[in-house]
């Protein structure tokens with residue numbers, strides 16, 4: 001094998017390694033997600049009535065030890081087995097109704113209901129476990145105005 005070819009092969013294999021590790025580094029997700037699914041028809045007012053909800057994604061997974069699958073599931077609502085760096089679909093890809101239906105206000109296809117169902121149900125349980133019998137008070141917010149905060153002026 002001549003020297004030039006060998007150098008070329010070496011360079012090519014290094015490039016392959018770089019691409020492979022780049023892929024392994026995985027999907028980046030913000031430590032705190034600004035929940036700004038802005039397809040909501042109600043959110044046309046300026047200034048807005050409420051700040052976007054700040055969701056501490058990393059803290060939930062690491063400090064509060066909530067497993068990925070308690071929030072992320074597949075198209076059949078089966079919990080996903082994931083690890084940090086894995087990609088997921090956004091909730092709104094399936095829960096894609098942006099306005100509650102007056103005839104069926106509990107429709108889980110409405111994004112708002114999916115979010116509240118996931119966040120608030122767990123928070124109630126967490127507060128009950130932490131000692132509040134009704135689960136309304138504690139470190140995990142349940143009241144509207146603990147998550148939907150008016151903008152600071």
Ligand code: HEC
Pocket residue numbers: 027028029033055057060061066067068069070071072082083084085086087088089090091092
């Ligand atoms: C307490 C609930 C919860 C836990 C636990 C959780 N996630 Fe999430 N995750 C969410 C929510 C809510 C979003 C925002 C999705 C959206 O905007 O529709 C999100 C967003 C993401 C995104 C970005 C999706 C995008 O395209 O913007 C990724 C990737 C992700 N999560 C992966 C994980 C992995 C991996 C774990 C476990 C290590 C995990 N999540 C744990 C609720 C959670």
Ligand code: HEC
Pocket residue numbers: 071072073074075076077089090091092093094095108113114115116117118
């Ligand atoms: C791939 C599609 C898909 C994605 C993505 C998805 N869901 Fe769902 N979700 C479903 C289906 C299907 C159901 C079951 C609906 C039914 O029972 O009619 C469901 C049910 C739910 C329920 C009802 C409670 C339960 O578990 O039965 C909640 C709450 C929920 N999803 C929240 C979320 C949240 C929060 C996210 C994003 C972190 C999310 N979903 C992402 C498809 C999805």
Ligand code: HEC
Pocket residue numbers: 053054055056059060064066070071115118119120122123126139140141147
């Ligand atoms: C499966 C359980 C679980 C789910 C699902 C969950 N949380 Fe929490 N969350 C907790 C617990 C437990 C705490 C309190 C931790 C503590 O003791 O300080 C908490 C605390 C919080 C806090 C206050 C502390 C902080 O980190 O900012 C906010 C805000 C919050 N959650 C938002 C959300 C939102 C928004 C969602 C839905 C997208 C959500 N959570 C889903 C378990 C959950």
Ligand code: HEC
Pocket residue numbers: 035036037038040042043053111112115116119120123141142143144145146147148
């Ligand atoms: C644990 C935090 C939490 C609590 C408590 C909570 N919400 Fe939400 N709410 C959310 C999240 C997260 C979304 C989804 C925002 C997005 O995807 O842009 C949302 C969406 C909404 C929306 C639709 C989006 C918008 O901005 O118009 C309305 C309306 C709403 N919530 C009202 C309420 C009301 C009323 C209560 C009390 C009964 C309440 N929420 C309690 C977290 C919370």
